[in-house]
Amino acid sequence: MKREIIHITEDGRIVIPAVHSDKIRMDEAELVGLFNVVAPTLRAAKRRIYKLGILQPFTAEQRIPLKEGYQVVYNLEMIFALAFQINTYPAQQLREYIISRLFQSEKSMVICMMNGNHKSYLKC
Template sequence: MERGKIAIDGYGNIKIQTKCTSDIWMNEPELVDFFNIIAPTFRAAVRAIYKKGILKSGEVEKRVKRKDGFYENLYSVEMIFALAFQLDTYVASQLRNFLIYRAMNTSAKNFFCFINQKWVNVKC
């Protein structure tokens, strides 16, 4: 399975290593290393996201069998972005800033947000 990753360089620049966001899947060790946190903090943040109903595990998490016969959980780009807003690390803040910058600097003059299960049109 080909999958893209999100990385940060030494200067704080976010690099997305694929053009299609549906190809971005990262496993727990990659995310722990990316966000510079420990595994229990990562698992607690994932549980909090599921408990709050922000994302559903069947949509953003999948198990794949590795070549050595063991299984690993992969998390989609939606979970990665949700974790960026859940965690308080330098990388998470850089990813939040990247997402907000990209959202606000689109070529469209209207920006749509999904707030409390309603679409809201924010005009720039």
């Protein structure tokens, strides 16, 4: 399985590969490097996300079989959730990147559908 990772360049730019979000998966060592934390801090943040019910292990994790055991990788949703749970400068950079991408001024078309009955709601 080919997978992509997120990384931060030396000049502080966030690099997220332009692939489908299912292709971006990172293992624990890569996440430790991305967020500049020690493994116990990352594991505590991950446990907190699961305990709060934000994500479930069966959706956030994937086990890749190896010759001796398996490797656990985490999806993009978990990576972003961890960015909001960890308090380091790289995590802050990723949070700011995510928020700035959400509010980029880009023209887009909004298609709205109206229900035909009297108690209609606007769905966009």
